[in-house]
Amino acid sequence: MGNIVVSPHDKEGQHHMMATPTSNNPNGGSAATAKNKSEITVLLLGAGESGKSTLFKQVQFFHGVGITHDQERIELIEIVRLNVLENAKNLVAATQHLNIPIEQPENRETAKLIINSLNTNDLEDPSWSKRLYSLWKDAGIQKAYENREKFQLYDSTEYLFENLDRICSDKYVPTVVDVIRTRTKTIGITDMKFDVGDGKQLRLVDVGGQRNERRKWIHFFNTVDAVVFLTSLSEFDLNLYEDNGYWRVKESLRVFNEVVNNALFYKVPFVLLFNKRDLFEKKIATKSFSKYFSGFNEAEEKNPVACIEYMTKLFLNEITEHPLDTVSVKTLSAIDHDNSKQVFEEVKQFIMTQQHRE
Amino acid sequence: MDSTTPLSSSPTPKTTTKQENGGKTIQKTASKINCLSPLSPTSPAATANGSSSFMNEGVDGDSVSSTGSGGSSSKRKKHKFQARDYCLVFEEAIKDVECMDIFKSFLKNCSSEEMLEFIQEYDRYEKVYKLKKLSYFVSPLRRRSITSGGSATSGESYHSNVTTTASCVSNVSDLSVDWNQLKQGVVELKESALSIIDTFVSKGSKKEINIGSLQKQSLERFEEINKQILTVDLKSTTSSSQGLETLLNVLDLLNPSILFDGMALAISTDLKFDQFPRFVRSDALFKFLQKKGEKYTRSIAINISQGYEIDIRFKPSDLEDRIIDDKLIYFGFTVMQDTPDWEFVKVTDLYQLQLSKTTYFFDNDKKESGLKLHKTVAIFPFPLQDVWNMVCNPENHFKFDPKGNEDFKVRDYFPPNDPIMKNPYALTEIETEPKFGPFMKRRHLPFILSTFYDHGLQGYIVICRSFNDEPNYPDRIHYEGFNYSIYLPIDDYHCRAIFIDYTDIKLPFSNGTLFEKATYKIYSGAKIKGMLKVMKDLSQDGKKRIEMVGNDERNWNKSVELHKELYPERSWYNEWQRLKKF
Numbered sequence: 001m002g003n004i005v006v007s008p009h010d011k012e013g014q015h016h017m018m019a020t021p022t023s024n025n026p027n028g029g030s031a032a033t034a035k036n037k038s039e040i041t042v043l044l045l046g047a048g049e050s051g052k053s054t055l056f057k058q059v060q061f062f063h064g065v066g067i068t069h070d071q072e073r074i075e076l077i078e079i080v081r082l083n084v085l086e087n088a089k090n091l092v093a094a095t096q097h098l099n100i101p102i103e104q105p106e107n108r109e110t111a112k113l114i115i116n117s118l119n120t121n122d123l124e125d126p127s128w129s130k131r132l133y134s135l136w137k138d139a140g141i142q143k144a145y146e147n148r149e150k151f152q153l154y155d156s157t158e159y160l161f162e163n164l165d166r167i168c169s170d171k172y173v174p175t176v177v178d179v180i181r182t183r184t185k186t187i188g189i190t191d192m193k194f195d196v197g198d199g200k201q202l203r204l205v206d207v208g209g210q211r212n213e214r215r216k217w218i219h220f221f222n223t224v225d226a227v228v229f230l231t232s233l234s235e236f237d238l239n240l241y242e243d244n245g246y247w248r249v250k251e252s253l254r255v256f257n258e259v260v261n262n263a264l265f266y267k268v269p270f271v272l273l274f275n276k277r278d279l280f281e282k283k284i285a286t287k288s289f290s291k292y293f294s295g296f297n298e299a300e301e302k303n304p305v306a307c308i309e310y311m312t313k314l315f316l317n318e319i320t321e322h323p324l325d326t327v328s329v330k331t332l333s334a335i336d337h338d339n340s341k342q343v344f345e346e347v348k349q350f351i352m353t354q355q356h357r358e
Numbered sequence: 359m360d361s362t363t364p365l366s367s368s369p370t371p372k373t374t375t376k377q378e379n380g381g382k383t384i385q386k387t388a389s390k391i392n393c394l395s396p397l398s399p400t401s402p403a404a405t406a407n408g409s410s411s412f413m414n415e416g417v418d419g420d421s422v423s424s425t426g427s428g429g430s431s432s433k434r435k436k437h438k439f440q441a442r443d444y445c446l447v448f449e450e451a452i453k454d455v456e457c458m459d460i461f462k463s464f465l466k467n468c469s470s471e472e473m474l475e476f477i478q479e480y481d482r483y484e485k486v487y488k489l490k491k492l493s494y495f496v497s498p499l500r501r502r503s504i505t506s507g508g509s510a511t512s513g514e515s516y517h518s519n520v521t522t523t524a525s526c527v528s529n530v531s532d533l534s535v536d537w538n539q540l541k542q543g544v545v546e547l548k549e550s551a552l553s554i555i556d557t558f559v560s561k562g563s564k565k566e567i568n569i570g571s572l573q574k575q576s577l578e579r580f581e582e583i584n585k586q587i588l589t590v591d592l593k594s595t596t597s598s599s600q601g602l603e604t605l606l607n608v609l610d611l612l613n614p615s616i617l618f619d620g621m622a623l624a625i626s627t628d629l630k631f632d633q634f635p636r637f638v639r640s641d642a643l644f645k646f647l648q649k650k651g652e653k654y655t656r657s658i659a660i661n662i663s664q665g666y667e668i669d670i671r672f673k674p675s676d677l678e679d680r681i682i683d684d685k686l687i688y689f690g691f692t693v694m695q696d697t698p699d700w701e702f703v704k705v706t707d708l709y710q711l712q713l714s715k716t717t718y719f720f721d722n723d724k725k726e727s728g729l730k731l732h733k734t735v736a737i738f739p740f741p742l743q744d745v746w747n748m749v750c751n752p753e754n755h756f757k758f759d760p761k762g763n764e765d766f767k768v769r770d771y772f773p774p775n776d777p778i779m780k781n782p783y784a785l786t787e788i789e790t791e792p793k794f795g796p797f798m799k800r801r802h803l804p805f806i807l808s809t810f811y812d813h814g815l816q817g818y819i820v821i822c823r824s825f826n827d828e829p830n831y832p833d834r835i836h837y838e839g840f841n842y843s844i845y846l847p848i849d850d851y852h853c854r855a856i857f858i859d860y861t862d863i864k865l866p867f868s869n870g871t872l873f874e875k876a877t878y879k880i881y882s883g884a885k886i887k888g889m890l891k892v893m894k895d896l897s898q899d900g901k902k903r904i905e906m907v908g909n910d911e912r913n914w915n916k917s918v919e920l921h922k923e924l925y926p927e928r929s930w931y932n933e934w935q936r937l938k939k940f
Contacts, residue, residue, distance in 0.1 A: 082631070187633060188633060
């Protein structure tokens with residue numbers, strides 16, 4: 001996980017970080033190929049911010065897709081900086097809501113600029129690196145950050161603030177890790193294809209996860225060959241982005257229930273991935289897990305394995321229709337390149353074996 | 359990095375003529391150098407490989423073809439338009455109806471067409487809202503007094519144009535607002551807003567957009583509108599002050615930037631960063647652009663085949679700014695590049711005049727109306743410093759360019775970072791009123807200029823640009839455009855001067871390029887010859903150096919020195935090169 005940047009000029013436009021839809025008609029395209037099974041369509045599903053797009057980006061990267069276009073790189077620069085600004089804005093707004101004053105006067109000045117006028121181009125100036133970092137280290141902001149379960153904040157906040165000296169420079173070139181760490185809300189549907197041997201192609205489909213995006217999933221349900229369902233382990237203390245009074249775990253369970261018991265998926269292999277294991281382990285060290293789950297033994301709450309086991313049971317309990325022998329459960333840290341590679345390889349193997357069994 | 363300093367690695371001079379040999383020899387040398395070079399490489403590859411063609415041209419004799427002064431447009435291969443060289447510009451593309459249709463069908467395939475539809479509906483609603491709101495007040499003058507009486511919404515809002523009318527209740531009675539008209543308008547607006555809410559915002563609606571907590575906030579605001587409207591007796595044909603106040607309040611709440619606060623921004627950001635980048639690379643778009651052709655493509659896209667920020671383009675409003683910034687400096691390097699579009703108009707031993715039809719404006723009107731790009735490249739058999747010393751003396755301008763300096767006046771000077779002008783660089787404001795021909799109106803030519811020494815090029819840059827000037831003289835024609843001069847050393851005894859004009863001098867029958875070409879030919883020929891003559895006189899035919907004299911009234915030397923102090927060792931050219939290779 002170094003600062004790898006894939007850079008050769010690519011005139012043909014073959015491998016873009018920003019995937020383009022591989023077929024003009026998402027339904028028609030694979031319906032035709034479903035018969036001869038030369039293409040295996042795998043859906044990445046899950047509630048918002050469960051890590052579908054992160055895994056998707058990782059798969060792109062380890063299939064040799066890189067940041068190839070200057071234009072792409074510039075877009076990525078803007079996306080990374082937009083993430084920085086959004087994080088900063090959310091933190092500043094949170095200090096207001098939570099009534100935590102920003103302590104240093106110069107940081108208050110910075111906060112004002114962030115809310116009112118700062119834009120991504122400004123971040124080219126290295127002086128912003130110091131100002132934003134000083135704001136980040138402000139006792140008030142840090143206190144808000146400790147209470148981040150009370151508002152919406154991206155997982156990458158700390159990473160971005162710790163890398164400001166690179167990001168706030170006119171020479172900034174986004175690294176692969178930066179790209180993995182930044183968040184863009186997925187809207188609609190994106191897919192990519194790659195060879196998996198035996199003359200077969202795997203088509204991985206990434207979708208948006210928020211409530212209103214989910215009604216678009218139905219378009220794919222009848223052409224799908226496998227489902228990978230992601231859920232975030234670290235969301236046990238969080239509420240929804242689209243409904244800030246609704247517990248994320250409840251939402252994930254609900255969505256999982258709808259998907260896994262859908263008659264259309266009755267026969268397809270189903271993988272349940274518990275994502276953000278890294279964040280989860282850090283979180284339970286300082287936060288109470290049992291507080292959120294009345295059925296969980298408090299004595300075990302610092303033991304990640306026990307917690308994950310409990311979560312697994314919780315999810316598997318939702319399965320009423322789907323045959324359990326075609327369900328596989330794994331944990332994942334999608335931001336970790338090696339772990340993603342290994343887990344995705346296992347997922348692929350599981351899907352392929354299930355296909356053969358048919 | 360190495361190729362970004364082309365001049366420091368310039369090959370050894372082709373001539374070893376000593377200065378004391380006098381003017382005659384120098385003349386010969388100049389023509390010799392010129393013969394070696396048609397000043398522009400004939401193959402476009404020279405530009406593509408990253409080395410700067412316009413800077414090195416003529417210096418490196420080996421790489422130059424033997425076409426001599428006859429090198430002309432006919433020798434150039436006509437370039438082929440490739441849609442894949444272009445990248446759409448979001449802000450421009452979104453205004454183009456045809457392009458948006460293609461985008462819409464693309465979004466449909468990705469199941470995200472609702473975003474664009476929302477933006478379009480929002481825009482439509484916003485237009486209607488603004489029109490309606492204006493029509494309720496007697497006159498704009500009245501309106502202004504209301505606005506200033508009320509309090510503007512807090513700076514927290516991204517939309518600063520929002521004013522709260524209802525908070526100035528005391529003024530309401532003075533207004534001759536037509537109650538029935540207002541009533542009808544508010545009801546109509548509410549219906550339009552409701553249709554947007556029902557289609558895009560309500561939970562579970564047909565085209566529900568993905569905007570997180572903004573959704574809830576917007577629905578709550580609409581609830582508030584409904585609540586308030588219920589308290590008004592809409593059947594009544596006469597107004598009560600209470601009803602009037604409520605309706606005006608509702609009218610404010612119906613303001614799209616309040617009702618849908620942040621939504622348009624959030625959605626266009628999502629569109630811009632999520633779906634648009636995919637669209638920009640889609641086969642569907644490239645097919646469409648290829649079919650539409652180069653002219654259309656250039657109206658919404660930039661050429662990225664050489665780098666992303668090289669094809670700088672302007673909007674007509676950019677012509678009005680009174681500022682010289684980095685973008686404008688870089689733009690000079692961009693237009694100076696040797697592209698296949700340059701057509702040779704005149705080639706002599708001393709100079710070459712070229713014309714390009716390439717446009718650098720997005721707006722179609724501007725392209726048609728004829729901002730033309732002219733380039734004159736001259737080689738002077740004098741050291742760079744001598745040439746610079748000569749042009750820094752304003753007196754000399756009246757000699758070599760009497761036409762361009764008619765009624766010349768220095769209006770003002772602003773040091774760098776002036777608190778009011780907020781200019782990064784020193785600016786001198788100048789006005790001239792040249793008359794190009796006996797039957798032509800005077801051109802009114804107010805412009806600002808700034809000068810730079812570029813450490814990478816080791817040469818001087820002079821930038822002039824027009825700006826929106828008040829008052830306009832009805833009997834004179836207003837000029838707009840940009841003008842660049844670059845003075846570069848070739849060797850110890852020769853200097854290359856490149857003059858670029860990107861202007862619409864608004865000649866009569868300006869569509870007849872023949873007339874324009876002729877005017878330009880005469881004008882620039884006279885100017886170059888004039889400069890050479892002045893330098894010969896000052897140097898006594900090359901026998902002595904030309905000194906820096908005169909009052910520097912135009913601040914050419916002063917600005918260069920100030921910028922050297924503020925930005926020691928800076929090279930805008932290298933910065934631009936880095937952008938290019940990015």
